Amino acid sequence: MSELRLRVTATADLTPTVRRFVLQDRRGIALPGYEPGAHIVVTTPAGHRRSYSLVDPGGARPSDYAVCVRRDSRGRGGSVSMHDDVAVGTDLVVSAPANRFPLRPSPRYLFIAGGIGITPIRAMVRRLRAEGRTGVQVLYLTRSAAETPFLEEFDGPEDLVHHGAGRGRLDLWPHLAVPDDDVRIYCCGPAPLLRTVQALTAHWRASRIHMEEFTAPQGGVSVPFTAVWAPDARRVDVPAHLSLLAALRRDGVPVPSSCEAGVCGTCRLRVMHGEVEHRDSVLTPGERDASMVACVSRARSAEIVVGPWEGGST
Numbered sequence: 001m002s003e004l005r006l007r008v009t010a011t012a013d014l015t016p017t018v019r020r021f022v023l024q025d026r027r028g029i030a031l032p033g034y035e036p037g038a039h040i041v042v043t044t045p046a047g048h049r050r051s052y053s054l055v056d057p058g059g060a061r062p063s064d065y066a067v068c069v070r071r072d073s074r075g076r077g078g079s080v081s082m083h084d085d086v087a088v089g090t091d092l093v094v095s096a097p098a099n100r101f102p103l104r105p106s107p108r109y110l111f112i113a114g115g116i117g118i119t120p121i122r123a124m125v126r127r128l129r130a131e132g133r134t135g136v137q138v139l140y141l142t143r144s145a146a147e148t149p150f151l152e153e154f155d156g157p158e159d160l161v162h163h164g165a166g167r168g169r170l171d172l173w174p175h176l177a178v179p180d181d182d183v184r185i186y187c188c189g190p191a192p193l194l195r196t197v198q199a200l201t202a203h204w205r206a207s208r209i210h211m212e213e214f215t216a217p218q219g220g221v222s223v224p225f226t227a228v229w230a231p232d233a234r235r236v237d238v239p240a241h242l243s244l245l246a247a248l249r250r251d252g253v254p255v256p257s258s259c260e261a262g263v264c265g266t267c268r269l270r271v272m273h274g275e276v277e278h279r280d281s282v283l284t285p286g287e288r289d290a291s292m293v294a295c296v297s298r299a300r301s302a303e304i305v306v307g308p309w310e311g312g313s314t
């Protein structure tokens with residue numbers, strides 16, 4: 001994965017917890033292009049690697065990358081480092097953009113965003129509306145108006161912004177009851193929202209449904225374990241505060257990665273021995289029999305034996 005060193009040139013608080021960061025090349029050189037739905041992996045000043053969607057529509061040679069980060073003080077520390085340690089002038093190492101949630105052609109679209117899951121959807125909607133497209137419907141679910149980034153952009157006739165505080169959940173069924181092959185549904189948000197949309201669209205053609213979870217499910221308490229790297233029998237200690245991926249890299253085992261949130265499968269490893277606590281959102285039950293993702297999943301047993309997955313990715 002190629003990496004860039006970019007400078008934060010602007011920040012803005014969009015809500016009390018969501019901050020927008022704009023990153024540019026220090027010499028003003030145009031950046032590698034991207035399309036709506038793309039993300040970059042940012043190494044925070046505290047050393048976390050976090051995947052953030054690019055919130056603008058992109059193009060061939062953009063002048064900047066913009067991401068939005070919601071501060072989660074109960075998370076794994078990445079968002080807190082972005083909020084507390086990054087300011088205008090900070091240099092950050094980021095990956096070139098990758099896209100696992102691409103916008104596919106369709107006569108019409110239904111976008112469903114939950115909270116900060118609006119970020120890739122905003123990029124898609126802006127691209128389509130800039131092209132003059134109609135039939136671009138948005139359902140945007142948040143807790144309150146004050147906690148709704150980009151609220152002012154979603155006030156058109158095809159937009160429905162629903163604030164749950166005091167009103168309960170929006171009933172999505174009226175929007176999903178009738179399957180339509182001329183519509184693509186894009187949904188991004190927390191796992192419960194994705195599960196709901198999945199259940200309510202079971203009668204739709206699967207190719208019309210596109211989902212992105214903005215964070216992998218958090219596991220329980222993390223305990224230390226030992227990983228044995230099968231190719232050379234190297235023993236790698238994985239402390240509670242480090243991921244298997246980070247511990248392998250610390251000890252010189254190069255494992256490819258992209259999202260580092262358990263949602264893309266790039267860091268998949270073969271499991272030869274030991275019990276795994278799967279914390280990802282990408283592997284199927286069948287795939288979990290003999291593999292795991294190293295960025296979020298951990299061992300349940302004191303020792304686990306792992307090796308490279310053929311091809312290194314899903």
Ligand code: FES
Nearest residue numbers: 258260264265295
């Ligand atoms: S890097 Fe994406 S699942 Fe691990």
